[in-house]
Amino acid sequence: MRQQDTILVVEDEPSISDNLIFGLKREGFSGEVVSTGFEAIEKLKGGGVALVVLDVGLPDTTGFEVCKEIRGFSQVPIIFLTARNEEIDRILGLEIGGDDYVCKPFSVRELVARVRVILRRGNGAGALAEPSESVGEVFGPFHLDRERYQISLNERTLNLTRYEYRMLKVFLERPGRVLTREQLMYRVWEEPEASGERTVDAHVKSLRAKMREASPDREYILTHRGIGYSLEF
Ligand code: CA
Numbered sequence: 001m002r003q004q005d006t007i008l009v010v011e012d013e014p015s016i017s018d019n020l021i022f023g024l025k026r027e028g029f030s031g032e033v034v035s036t037g038f039e040a041i042e043k044l045k046g047g048g049v050a051l052v053v054l055d056v057g058l059p060d061t062t063g064f065e066v067c068k069e070i071r072g073f074s075q076v077p078i079i080f081l082t083a084r085n086e087e088i089d090r091i092l093g094l095e096i097g098g099d100d101y102v103c104k105p106f107s108v109r110e111l112v113a114r115v116r117v118i119l120r121r122g123n124g125a126g127a128l129a130e131p132s133e134s135v136g137e138v139f140g141p142f143h144l145d146r147e148r149y150q151i152s153l154n155e156r157t158l159n160l161t162r163y164e165y166r167m168l169k170v171f172l173e174r175p176g177r178v179l180t181r182e183q184l185m186y187r188v189w190e191e192p193e194a195s196g197e198r199t200v201d202a203h204v205k206s207l208r209a210k211m212r213e214a215s216p217d218r219e220y221i222l223t224h225r226g227i228g229y230s231l232e233f
Contacts, residue, residue: 006048007031007115010040010066011055011081016104020053023108029115037061041069044076051115054098055081067098077118079111100162114162117149139172140233141215156214163188164207167200171221171231180228204229 007024011017012035024031034040037058043049052070056063067078080101099118102111136145143152151158151168160168166188170179179187181197189199208221222230 007051007053008040008043008049009033009053010037010058010063011035011053012057012059013055016055016081019108020111023112024115027112027116029112035059037063037066037069040066044070044074049076050119051077051079053079053081053111053115057083079114079118081106120148139175142168142172142233144169144172153211153214153220158210158214160207160210163203164210167203168207168231171229174231176230176232178224178228178230184228 007029009017009020009024009031011020011033017033017035021031021033032043034043035058037060040052040054044052054063054066058066063080063082067080070076070078077099080098081104082101083104100114102114136143136147136150138144141154143155145151146169149162149165151160151165151172158164158168167184170184170187181200184200185197188203204221208219211220220231220233222232224230
């Protein structure tokens with residue numbers, strides 16, 4: 001076991017952390033659990049952590065505060081565990097500095113898969129911000145890298161959440177086609193019943209904002225009133 005593959009699980013609910021550690025070990029990762037923000041910071045300062053799974057609701061502080069503090073000294077990838085929708089909005093806002101999130105109750109298998117993807121993207125510090133160099137597919141000004149789960153626009157890598165990435169991929173694969181909110185929901189979300197149509201609108205909005213950063217003069221996602229959205233390039 002390589003030392004740098006230690007996954008730090010910051011979670012105060014033993015039934016969740018036990019499951020998670022079990023799942024991580026089964027897939028060849030070494031995992032370690034702490035139950036407070038204070039311990040998490042101590043552990044991280046000691047080094048040797050490849051990725052942090054961080055619960056938002058901790059006994060001594062919030063995961064958001066812990067994340068901010070971590071970002072003061074480390075770019076280690078962070079996946080949030082969250083139980084509430086309002087928290088997702090904050091994570092999506094990216095002011096927090098997290099890399100991804102999963103909602104409770106979650107599938108351990110899925111979380112471990114995401115740990116793997118994030119670790120494959122790069123080895124910690126700074127790696128997430130680097131532009132993609134591998135060969136992918138080109139759609140007009142967009143570049144889709146399925147291996148790295150990345151999309152760039154005008155050669156700038158878009159800093160997308162998992163659902164934004166999936167949504168943009170769905171659009172890119174069907175240029176010019178109008179997709180209803182329902183179609184998007186079923187193609188993008190694992191449990192479409194659990195998320196409303198407003199979730200689709202919220203993600204379109206955040207996706208547009210991120211695309212504007214790379215391309216201020218052009219709107220790629222068009223709204224078709226009463227029907228849905230399409231992507232034109
Ligand atoms: Ca908790």
